[in-house]
Amino acid sequence: MAGTRGYVNRRLHSLLGVIPIGIFLIQHLTVNYFATRGPQAFNDAAHFMESLPYRYVLETFIIFLPLLFHAIYGVYIAFTAKSNLSNFGYFRNWMFIFQRITGIVTLIFIAWHVWETRIAIGFGWADLNYQLMEGILTEPFFFWFYVIGVISTTFHFSNGLWSFFVSWGITVSPRSQKIMTYVSIIVFVAISYVGVRTLIQFAYGI
């Protein structure tokens, strides 16, 4: 036997966080970053993604199903923890709680974001172009909603990458785990920059 259902679910949850969801996140932020080269560049990149062959298969198996599983199981994991920061204020304990809080924040953000972009486009209520995002992000409330959502997601992924390396026994020694902490901080800063820079472009045209 390869472990019980609880074991397999948890392994799957961990794996999906990086492959494919994490990879998709980086791809998504990168394609959006084309916006910094102007509306035309963004539209070309977005339309290229939109015109990929067997797009619905890719969307279903690389994005929606993995994300749905990771999110639902993630909420369950998040609510089985009991925070004890007051007596154990260690760095990793803070990261543990942030991982759970950002998971929930990310879920709310993604649900809203998918609703007003992918689902709206799917129903024909909106068109995928630069103006769609510009319209959303020039409203100050939504600009800040997106800033928080993006940073929450990038934190969750970066810190998740750290725990992924532990969960699969790649970083075993305390030293390797410490180095991975620094790597995850660099990843966090880098992809947060990419994400927030794109938001500023849409909101302020700079």
Add this chain to the structure above:
Amino acid sequence: MSENKMITMIIKRQDDPDQSPYEEKFEIPYRENMNVISALMEIRRNPVNADGQATTPVYWDMGCLEEVCGACSMVINGTPRQSCTALVDQLEQPIRLEPMSTFPINRDLAVDRSRMFDSLKKVKAWIPIDGTYDLGPGPRMAESKRQWAYELSKCMTCGVCLEACPNVNSKSDFIGPAPLSQVRLFNSHPTGEMNKSERLQTIMDGEGLMGCGNAQNCVQSCPKGIPLTTSIAALNRDTAVESFKSFFGSDKQV
């Protein structure tokens, strides 16, 4: 002389497993080099609370009095630790004593750590050497390995790491870091290694290894300095390999 110096203790008490807890305050005459246990013994000698009322003596567990049995563990000023090595001079006053919340309470500060011993049985934390005939000496162990395995063997099943873990609580069945680390200990032994995959299988479920969320409070809290998170990461690696072996076929079956 420090004859009239007093120490104050606030103790969370509970008369029996089913009753609700309450707090009681005590003033205890200070003596030099007191530890929490000698202060509790003072209450036992003269069970009168800070209001001057006679009360029942506070109950607690102890054994070795030298931090090797784990029986006297309790939460002292918010930190789970052994009361026998908690020196009064090093503690902030008033000293707050509480039973560890992870375990069912027997009475006052004494808890029932049965779940930890059950977990040790579940994960087969032993080396089967009994046979119907003398099996002879086992294989030798490399000294470099013996050194780190010895560190793992220091666990006294005190329960502090479970108390510190945010994933060990009433909403989860996670067995906690201590029994997991024991799997690594017995798997590292040259004879114990013969049952390695059997032992790994016992922790490959929702309550076992996967209960860990990497908060790493355990390694910060263990009084024996056991590298619990290293053990957990090593087991994460071992069980990943074990999953592949058992799913795609292994050397166990022909």
